[in-house]
Amino acid sequence: MNLTLVEAINDSLHTAMANDDRVIVYGEDVAESGGVFRSTQGLKEEFGNERVLDTPITEIAIAGTAVGLAMQGYRPVVEIQFSGFIPPTFNQLVSNASRIRWRTRGQHSAPMVIRTPYGGGVRALEHHSESLEAAYSHVPGLQVVIPSTPYDTKGLLQSAIENPDPVLFLEPKRLYRTFREQVPEEKYTVPLGKAKVRKEGEDISVISWGSTMNDTIEAAMNVEEERNVSIEVIDIRTLSPLDRDTIIDSIKKTGKATVVHEGPKSGGFAGELIASINEDALMHLESPIQRITGFDTPIPMLAMEDYYLPNPPRIEEGIKRALDVKGGV
16 A cells, blocks of 8 residues: 555554454544544544544543553553643653553553644644653653654554553654555554664764654755765654664764754753763764754744754754764764
8 A cells, every 4th residue: 555644544543443342542523524634534434433432622531531441451542633732631641641550560551542643844823733752751651652654653553552551652744644655454563662774874873753754864865965975864763662772883883973853952852862872872973963953942833833843954954063073072
């Protein structure tokens, strides 16, 4: 099948529900209308209104009932309409879902998935374009997954649904219909906690995920053509658990690094990546690691998004800064 990212989500949900009667889907507008972005289109017609339900506009209730259902043997896959609406669920995620296994000494868990579109680039309203993945990756027991391709999306979502612990599945909505990719019709999984080397290289490692992946690859190819260098691009895919081994192995090979993400710079996940590199590969670094990120402001609306979001020219400049430093850190 040649699918877009949002079609891969829909196909993954159809596959999971067909293979496991415990999987239920609910959230705001997911049943009758098939979701704001049509990611749940057709589910109600195929699986009925006992497994696909519309809810009131109350994110805390959506997350809270998912915890209870998960503990009772179901596999709820709930949708928060936009990631900017997750803060009301924070108590449920931090105090309940993520702690159940720890609190009960392994007797219970909360195998639930919270799906939500995240990030900017679609000219949305306030609270519709946040990239706050770093905040959620700090929560022990909560796994944070961000795909960037249709193939990975279907496989990672299958793994998230089968996972014994809660997963926050952040979907880069500006990639929903950007491109198509061949996706198998049958069920398959992509393991959580395993990064993907999108492009092999020797001179610098560029690390990114989710919404900025396509721009990062484009920028890397532009710099390669201009500078006659070889650039490795890594898609981490899951922030928690994080595949540090793939990152460290790449740094040991290239000696230089740049991290790209859409969220604000201060406290962003790039800081965790840089700290991990400093702990395990500092002596291999030949230059300070560069960060190309959003700014320390709320994401602006409408045309100002283009200034806020890391774009290929800004990413290219960051890669060049890392390449140009000589003589080690």
